[in-house]
Amino acid sequence: MRSLQMPGQSTVVCIDTPAPAPGPGEVLIQTQVSALCGSELKPYHGAGMQMGNTGHESAGIVAQLGPDVTQLKEGQRVGVSAVAGCGACTYCAKGQYTYCPDLVTHNSMHAEYFITKANACHLLPDELSWEVGLLISGDGFGVPYHTSTKLKNEPIESVAIFGMGPIGLGNALLHSHLGRQVIAVDVVAKRLEFAGELGAAHVLQASKDLDPVAAIRELTAGRGADVCIEAAGRPESAKQCFAAVRTAGTVAFNGEQPAIELSPSADFIRRDITALGSWYYHFGQFPAMLELYRGGLAVDRLITHRFPFAEAPEAFRMMAAGQTGKVLLEY
Ligand SMILES: [Zn+2]
Numbered sequence: 001m002r003s004l005q006m007p008g009q010s011t012v013v014c015i016d017t018p019a020p021a022p023g024p025g026e027v028l029i030q031t032q033v034s035a036l037c038g039s040e041l042k043p044y045h046g047a048g049m050q051m052g053n054t055g056h057e058s059a060g061i062v063a064q065l066g067p068d069v070t071q072l073k074e075g076q077r078v079g080v081s082a083v084a085g086c087g088a089c090t091y092c093a094k095g096q097y098t099y100c101p102d103l104v105t106h107n108s109m110h111a112e113y114f115i116t117k118a119n120a121c122h123l124l125p126d127e128l129s130w131e132v133g134l135l136i137s138g139d140g141f142g143v144p145y146h147t148s149t150k151l152k153n154e155p156i157e158s159v160a161i162f163g164m165g166p167i168g169l170g171n172a173l174l175h176s177h178l179g180r181q182v183i184a185v186d187v188v189a190k191r192l193e194f195a196g197e198l199g200a201a202h203v204l205q206a207s208k209d210l211d212p213v214a215a216i217r218e219l220t221a222g223r224g225a226d227v228c229i230e231a232a233g234r235p236e237s238a239k240q241c242f243a244a245v246r247t248a249g250t251v252a253f254n255g256e257q258p259a260i261e262l263s264p265s266a267d268f269i270r271r272d273i274t275a276l277g278s279w280y281y282h283f284g285q286f287p288a289m290l291e292l293y294r295g296g297l298a299v300d301r302l303i304t305h306r307f308p309f310a311e312a313p314e315a316f317r318m319m320a321a322g323q324t325g326k327v328l329l330e331y
């Protein structure tokens with residue numbers, strides 16, 4: 001089969017390699033579509049990967065069952081969660097795989113076939129496209145949705161989102177759909193253009209001439225945004241989230257990043273600020289996301305580029321240049 005190899009130093013190459021065989025509890029998936037995630041850029045630009053690749057968003061067809069798998073059949077269409085739980089603990093019973101002490105994560109999904117756990121597969125209804133199946137099974141929509149379920153400081157009328165990579169755009173689409181005033185912040189004009197197309201009410205191109213914190217306060221009658229979401233993975237924008245959120249507002253972290261200095265008194269206590277982290281989504285949230293899609297939330301609008309698998313090197317170059325929303329590889 002063809003698979004993506006990641007030597008690092010901003011290169012990827014398609015290679016021939018034997019298809020893997022599923023072990024107990026596992027299935028082999030024949031990939032129909034895989035997507036690029038912003039988190040892949042660090043290994044892409046840096047040291048790469050010794051084995052396999054960083055692909056962790058995919059949808060495809062069950063091609064082969066592991067020895068003891070009974071809950072799936074060959075030929076079924078599935079969207080794949082990159083996180084799988086042990087299946088036996090109380091968290092797994094509630095579909096909260098990300099809380100499972102024995103969770104496993106899968107990658108190497110930029111390939112014609114890959115292995116995953118059977119309990120990481122969502123059955124896709126026949127009428128659902130591969131693209132939508134992928135988006136509501138993975139980071140693309142899963143992260144924004146999971147984050148939205150943790151925001152409790154009602155009423156939420158304004159949401160400022162820092163970083164308009166794929167996750168930031170997913171947040172912009174979701175909160176616009178929920179009727180909130182979305183303020184999108186980035187340094188790249190192209191990404192802000194995508195945010196506007198997805199419903200952002202205001203786009204702010206941060207620069208030495210435009211302080212996003214001052215601009216957000218101006219757009220919210222001086223109060224600050226009800227919610228600030230950090231999706232850039234940058235310490236500067238993390239600090240700006242605290243400066244731009246209203247009193248009693250919420251700061252949500254989506255972007256992985258290094259340690260930053262915060263003041264319990266100034267950043268939290270005296271302004272009654274809640275800050276939260278949100279990682280991936282809960283396996284059990286799939287039906288709610290499907291319902292949102294069926295109710296008119298066109299998650300596939302997040303996709304700006306589609307490439308045949310053989311053109312993966314170009315797909316990575318485009319995403320790394322900040323010129324894309326969600327990028328798909330088709331098989
Ligand atoms: Zn990801």
Ligand SMILES: [Zn+2]
Binds near residue numbers: 087089092100102103
């Ligand atoms: Zn578990």
